[in-house]
Amino acid sequence: MRCKAFVVVTLLLISVVAGTASARHGDRAAADGQSDGSGSCFDASDATEIRLWPGAAPGAAGDDPCRDIPYLKMYAPNGVRDKSRPAIVIIPGGGYDRLSDAKEQAPVAEYFASHLHVVAFVLYYRLVQHDGLYRYPVPMWDGRRALNLIGRNARALGVDGNRIGLFGFSAGGHLASTLALHPDSDFDLPIHDAVDAAHATPAFLGLGYPVISMLPSEYASPSSLKHLLYGYDGGTLQQLEYNLSGQHHVTRHMPPVFLFESEDDQRISPENSIVFAAALDANRVPAEVHLFKHGVHGSGLSEGVPDEDQWPRLFQAWLERIGFIGQVPVRG
Template sequence: MKKPILTLLVSLFTSMAFSQNHTLPLWNGTPPLQNEMDLKEEVVSEGIIRINNVQIPTIEVYLPAKQISTGKAVVIFPGGGYGILAYDWEGTDFAKWLNAQGIAGIVVKYRLPGSKSLTDPKEVPLLDAQRAIRLVRQNAAAWNIDPAKVGIMGFSAGGHLASTASTQYNHEVDRPKDGIDALSARPDFSVLVYPVITFQDDAVHGGSRKNLIGENASQELKDRFSAQLNVNAETPPTFLVHAQDDKGVPVENSILYYQALHKNGVKASLHIYPSGGHGFAFGLGKGAVEGWREVLLAWMKETVM
């Protein structure tokens, strides 16, 4: 009996070793659209890990054991109104859960527009998002990922960033380029969880809009960062989940994006639960919304072959 037990222990240890995480910087040296300043990142851990004033954007990579790997990867953008990042609640917790499903989870610690070091704050989150997707594709072979199965997941303002990355993946800014820029930044699929979508007045999350483009932004900027206005036939297939009683980000945000996807013939799945509020994450103890992750997995199996 000792030999089978030893074999099992070795197998478990090997599986754990393969699923350990590591962190990589998005950029070499000072990131684009940023001045070198003596500013410090702020991390507060009070129930939820909240990160502010990011100066060195990174990806934290969680890989599943090779024995269960599906080849799929999800690049995750935590929310926080473009003011902070709810880094574990809407980031690393989900990367670990995805690993158990055989899916790589990559959490992006993206720069936030409030930092004084940024030269064009409104462009920086999207720039970091594009870089993260490209970086995953660059490392796909080493990480046992299929480069044609790289999706994104965003929560609240992170959902706004994910929807922007889904509709403006070809957007460019004036900056130095390197070899990674030759890779596609288009996500293969998108998962938007109680997302901010529109910057129009009827259903806007005022805090996200103010933090990203300012209080007195032009209509042109409001339109550019309203994802429902930028959907086309090439927008990735999308899964949306929202609670009807969300008092932070009105459910109309998800509905507007779904309608735009449907109009353009893009495969989309919209799930609205009667309760759950805003920021429910896993939805534990929140009633029916607790089951949204199982619905997501079924959608991914059907959509991401």
């Protein structure tokens, strides 16, 4: 049977609706408007782009700006770093081997900066290559480093180091949730410096139509699973599939969560969101979960998408209620 739509608008998740996943869900590739990341190349001359490591990143196979250099792109309100503001790190999706189209990148960052008055950063993490280069745990190294880099340089960036949130879409939601679920892990990063000592942790976790599970028996996205865990097999693969399935690792120490998904998601099973919501509820994690009747996977701000286009307004109201941002004027 189909799962029922539900909206939770209190800070504690009240109920979770069970349902059966469709067998047709999985990440799509370039035919669905995604890119292979070739348009997301680090530009050293752009002051808004911040390289995560000053030299070669751990595990880097070269110095190709379109493949080997993970970085953040910064969007400050009105382009000005004028005071200590909250920050949100946006992690786009794409199945770990490509980045979703620009709907999850600049438009979201610009909206957050202009409407929420936060400093927004888009994380361009390394993507898994055809030979398995940059498979797990490399994306996790890049995500952890991004948080620590912002925390370490908060004053210079005009950021309040105690108010750094994460918002991930699709496979980027898997990366974001993994960072939030394992705040004390460096994922066996082989080298460390003063930035890594910052140990910044997210103040909240935001998720849009996320991948949560890596277990084939529990709604894993075949594409994200295949790419992130390329080349792993046997007991090692089974252990990683479990360790990287967020629904099994929620604790009461999680930061508050905002999550939206649609009942008719055609790429990722909405059961990912439902089982994660159930785990949040079981552990009494403050959360607001919206499962809309209709939505479009990969739509970012969901402009022009009935039902799902409500999420940015709901997200802003939620951030105000949890005290992450002050009340700001509602804009169209």
